Amino acid sequence: MSPAIRNMRTEVLSDNWYVLRKISFEIQLADGSWQSQSREAYDRGNGAAILLYNRALGTVILTRQFRMPTYVNGNTDGMLIEICAGLLDKDHPEVAIRREVEEETGFTVSEVRHLFDAYMSPGSVTEILHFFAAEYAHDSRAHAGGGVADEGEQIEVLELPLAEALAMIERGEIRDAKTIMLLQYAQIHRLLD
Numbered sequence: 333m334s335p336a337i338r339n340m341r342t343e344v345l346s347d348n349w350y351v352l353r354k355i356s357f358e359i360q361l362a363d364g365s366w367q368s369q370s371r372e373a374y375d376r377g378n379g380a381a382i383l384l385y386n387r388a389l390g391t392v393i394l395t396r397q398f399r400m401p402t403y404v405n406g407n408t409d410g411m412l413i414e415i416c417a418g419l420l421d422k423d424h425p426e427v428a429i430r431r432e433v434e435e436e437t438g439f440t441v442s443e444v445r446h447l448f449d450a451y452m453s454p455g456s457v458t459e460i461l462h463f464f465a466a467e468y469a470h471d472s473r474a475h476a477g478g479g480v481a482d483e484g485e486q487i488e489v490l491e492l493p494l495a496e497a498l499a500m501i502e503r504g505e506i507r508d509a510k511t512i513m514l515l516q517y518a519q520i521h522r523l524l525d
Contacts, residue, residue, distance in 0.1 A: 336360040350376035380429035381417035383514040425462035438477030441466040
């Protein structure tokens with residue numbers, strides 16, 4: 333049963349990079365009484381992520397880039413290995429992920445398959461992430477990739493056997509949730525077989 337919510341008030345705490353809001357509200361408890369609560373929610377927009385794979389080679393395309401939030405939370409060099417992903421920027425998820433694939437990896441993909449959607453950190457972030465998969469081929473690479481220089485992106489493109497990428501999860505070398513989810517999806521659904 334969904335809880336009833338009333339008297340919701342929103343206050344913008346920060347609108348610097350993305351938007352941080354404090355939301356105060358009353359929620360009806362199971363016994364029918366009402367309780368006042370407040371939560372902060374960070375709105376960075378929705379995003380899309382994609383697993384690029386080559387069935388013939390048994391490989392996947394991953395990226396490596398610096399992520400400041402991981403650096404300040406114990407990731408010694410701040411570098412993170414991830415699948416290709418990005419914000420929608422008001423585009424349809426499939427349009428956005430095709431753009432991100434070309435910007436980050438240099439590949440263009442013809443068929444993009446939607447897999448599922450997930451809230452990545454629902455206790456504090458509003459973002460829903462749309463997950464996709466697509467096959468890539470070396471002859472569909474338009475350029476070397478690397479991201480958008482004007483946005484400060486310096487993205488290294490990695491091509492790895494799926495088995496090696498899965499082993500990197502076990503060794504703690506891949507620690508990004510969306511990447512782990514898609515690599516395990518590929519293994520469970522035998523995408524590369």
